[in-house]
Amino acid sequence: MSTTVNSVATEAAGTYMLVRVAGEVDLSWSQQVRRAVLDALASGQPVAVDLSAVGYIDSSGIAALVEGLQGARARRQPFVLVAVSAPVRAVLELARLDSVFALAASADAAFAAS
Amino acid sequence: MNAPSPLIEVHGLQAWYGRRRILHGVDFSVVPGEIRVIMGGSGSGKSTLLRHLIGLQRPRDGSVRIFGVELGRASERELLAVRRKIGVSFQGGALLTSLSVGENVALPLREHTRLDESTIRIMSRLKLEVVNLGGFQDLMPSQLSGGMVKRAALARAIVMDPRLLFFDEPSAGLDPVVAAELDELILRLRDALRMTIVVVTHELESAFKIADTITVLDQGEILMTGTVGEVRASPNARIQDLLNRRPRAVQVDADTYLRRLTGEEA
Numbered sequence: 001m002s003t004t005v006n007s008v009a010t011e012a013a014g015t016y017m018l019v020r021v022a023g024e025v026d027l028s029w030s031q032q033v034r035r036a037v038l039d040a041l042a043s044g045q046p047v048a049v050d051l052s053a054v055g056y057i058d059s060s061g062i063a064a065l066v067e068g069l070q071g072a073r074a075r076r077q078p079f080v081l082v083a084v085s086a087p088v089r090a091v092l093e094l095a096r097l098d099s100v101f102a103l104a105a106s107a108d109a110a111f112a113a114s
Numbered sequence: 115m116n117a118p119s120p121l122i123e124v125h126g127l128q129a130w131y132g133r134r135r136i137l138h139g140v141d142f143s144v145v146p147g148e149i150r151v152i153m154g155g156s157g158s159g160k161s162t163l164l165r166h167l168i169g170l171q172r173p174r175d176g177s178v179r180i181f182g183v184e185l186g187r188a189s190e191r192e193l194l195a196v197r198r199k200i201g202v203s204f205q206g207g208a209l210l211t212s213l214s215v216g217e218n219v220a221l222p223l224r225e226h227t228r229l230d231e232s233t234i235r236i237m238s239r240l241k242l243e244v245v246n247l248g249g250f251q252d253l254m255p256s257q258l259s260g261g262m263v264k265r266a267a268l269a270r271a272i273v274m275d276p277r278l279l280f281f282d283e284p285s286a287g288l289d290p291v292v293a294a295e296l297d298e299l300i301l302r303l304r305d306a307l308r309m310t311i312v313v314v315t316h317e318l319e320s321a322f323k324i325a326d327t328i329t330v331l332d333q334g335e336i337l338m339t340g341t342v343g344e345v346r347a348s349p350n351a352r353i354q355d356l357l358n359r360r361p362r363a364v365q366v367d368a369d370t371y372l373r374r375l376t377g378e379e380a
Contacts, residue, residue, distance in 0.1 A: 026275065027227060027229075027274070027275070030233075031229065031230065031233070034230070034233065056308060058275035058307065059237045059240050059241065059273075059275055060229065060233060060237055060275070062236075062237075062240060063232075063233045063236035063237045063240065064233070066236050066240070067232055067233070067236060087308075090305060090306040091306050091307065093306070094244055094302055094303075094306040094307070095240050095243055095244055096243065
């Protein structure tokens with residue numbers, strides 16, 4: 001049983017938007033994650049999604065991230081997954097998406113170079 | 115630390131077709147994260163057992179609990195709730211021939227969720243990618259090979275990310291390379307998506323490759339449940355016959371034999 005509360009929160013972090021996701025992302029609330037990602041993209045700023053506190057993600061959660069990436073690419077907006085936890089990485093690898101997303105250790109590291 | 119509660123608990127399950135007893139009081143349980151193989155030859159009762167586990171057949175004697183719900187006593191609503199948490203990949207695929215591969219895979223999401231259409235599209239195509247059928251969503255089932263049908267059926271079975279997946283004869287009728295790919299995929303699904311997986315098979319090689327534990331079924335009885343090593347080392351003659359593919363001697367008493375031939379009581 002997970003002790004982490006499911007949550008998604010967005011903050012403006014200087015030059016980019018940071019979406020922090022925590023808990024077990026499944027069908028029951030993945031649409032909230034999707035909305036948060038799409039709302040962050042609507043700001044027009046680069047977006048980082050922090051997945052360090054995600055203990056499980058199902059394909060509806062992955063779908064939210066894919067939709068975010070697709071939207072970001074269409075607008076040439078940087079979109080990075082940061083501090084990807086091992087369970088999330090396993091699902092990304094299963095779907096061969098680990099090479100599709102930009103992954104970084106931290107949002108600062110991701111956006112420092114740009 | 116306490117052992118995790120079993121996802122599947124079967125006690126004293128008996129099944130009959132008419133007067134013929136197919137399952138003779140079956141007991142076993144499956145814990146979360148496990149890959150359990152139910153292995154047996156044809157006529158062992160494994161298909162009947164699977165039908166009970168997925169709620170297609172209600173137990174007449176004994177009990178089957180899935181996610182703590184006793185299927186024999188569950189209301190239709192409770193049964194539906196259990197079915198939404200399980201995925202089943204049937205032996206023949208059971209794809210709807212009038213729908214494309216993509217529509218088949220997306221069907222459970224359209225029936226059971228109110229997800230946004232873009233999410234449904236990505237989720238179903240993601241599962242086609244996972245089973246190596248990426249880009250095949252517009253084909254019709256009749257255009258697929260046997261191995262592709264099995265993989266499409268698996269994609270549909272896992273499209274809702276079930277915590278419990280039943281897979282009936284994954285490698286039957288497939289060439290060895292495709293069968294080995296499916297075995298690998300089963301292992302990856304358990305590891306990445308944390309699925310508990312029950313595989314029903316008569317293929318020894320596949321069973322030994324994927325199983326955490328094997329339940330050996332023969333003539334409606336469980337001969338043993340154990341690890342691959344334990345099953346291989348079992349001194350039980352019927353298990354060794356099965357492992358060495360020796361035909362089993364049919365033993366039947368004279369009265370039963372005559373009754374079967376004549377259809378009359380002796």
